[in-house]
Amino acid sequence: MKIKNKILLVVNPISGGLNKRTMLVTVKAEIKKRGLQLELYETTGKKDKKKIKRMIEDFQPDHILVVGGDGTIQLVAEVLDGHKISVGILPAGSANGLAVNLKLPPKLQDQLKIALGDNILEMDVLKINGRTCLHIADLGINAELIKNYEHASIRGKLGYFLKSIPTLFHSNFPFNFEIEIDHMTVYKKGILLAIANANKFGTGANVNPTGKMNDGKFEILVFKKLNFIKIFKTLSENAKLGSDFVEIISTTQAKIRCTTPVAFQIDGEYVGEVCEVEAQISPNKLLIAVPSPIE
Incomplete structure (x- = not known):
């Protein structure tokens, strides 16, 4: 060292x-x-x-x-x-x-x-539409919430909660996603598509329980429907999410297209509405200090 x-x-x-x-x-x-x-x-x-x-x-x-x-x-x-x-x-x-x-x-x-x-972790870094992503980006309802939260007078988790209700009422979900991976294209419909290098959103929601930040891959998570009971379960450290709630695809690169412009955020920053997203693992790692060695 x-x-x-x-x-x-x-x-x-x-x-x-x-x-x-x-x-x-x-x-x-x-x-x-x-x-x-x-x-x-x-x-x-x-x-x-x-x-x-x-x-x-x-x-x-x-x-x-x-x-x-x-x-x-x-x-x-x-x-x-x-x-x-x-x-x-x-x-x-x-x-x-x-x-x-x-x-x-x-x-x-x-x-x-x-x-x-x-204790230094050699962490994967994502490049999404040319921008750096360290933990989670997404298209859909969460990005809409972040957009609305940027104008909130109350910050923190309470601010997110207070903005969630009007966001749900005004969102145009479900969204249609076309996902291209390794020359194969699949079509999915859902309220949210996440591109995850990590496990959790900043709010603590554990949306990618099996993901690792240093395995050379990221996960595409398609959340199919708005289920408040299962959303609440994501707050558990040992969250178990069934395939009826979220579909998970592990990959090193992907192209995602939407039939209409959809709200998009990277690491908690609202980027805007997009119709196409391209994501891949960067060849370079971020060396970052962590509480204990991570396998």
Whole structure:
């Protein structure tokens, strides 16, 4: 394991609507206590990728700490595409979907131990319509919910719940999906089609219980109907989802077409309405610090 001497700290100061000042005092103190070199970069939304690339070239960090949500982690992952620099996460976004999937603890001190630790997962990265996806993208009712949630005054899981009712009433589900895999085309109908590298949504719903983030594959999940009892069961860690509720296809690449434009999201960020999606596993991995070794 490469010794971590130089740490680049990438901070999104506005993610999750949280004030990062107290958090950064704790993070800097821990890095100083360990005798590590530190460089800080705060995102602005303007040329962040180019600026972080320049900092990596100049500072040559051994490890990057990310304070922010899934969008900030995506940004760093795109910069590191092809680099062998490990990443630690200090979740500070709205839903923190990747942190949920990696089972990061809630307390900052515990997160720091993991983020600066030596348990590194070589995680798969998806490329979907040219964009980076780290845990789950989807077409359909969940993407519609995320679109509506972006305008909500109440954040967190309560905000999702309050927006779910009007979303259900106004959605045009079921949707028709054409899925092309390995020169074979299948036609499916459902309320939601997910492209999953991980197990869970940021809300904790365990929609892909058997999926692994480092097996070189992803899963296409077609949820066939709106069944509230089975949706509730996805909140269980050991969720068992029958084929009458969801159909699962494991693959390394796929093209998905819709007969009409359908709402689309990647890692909790609403992208827009699309008629076609192309997804494949990237040849490059993301080296990410995790609580314990993952097989």
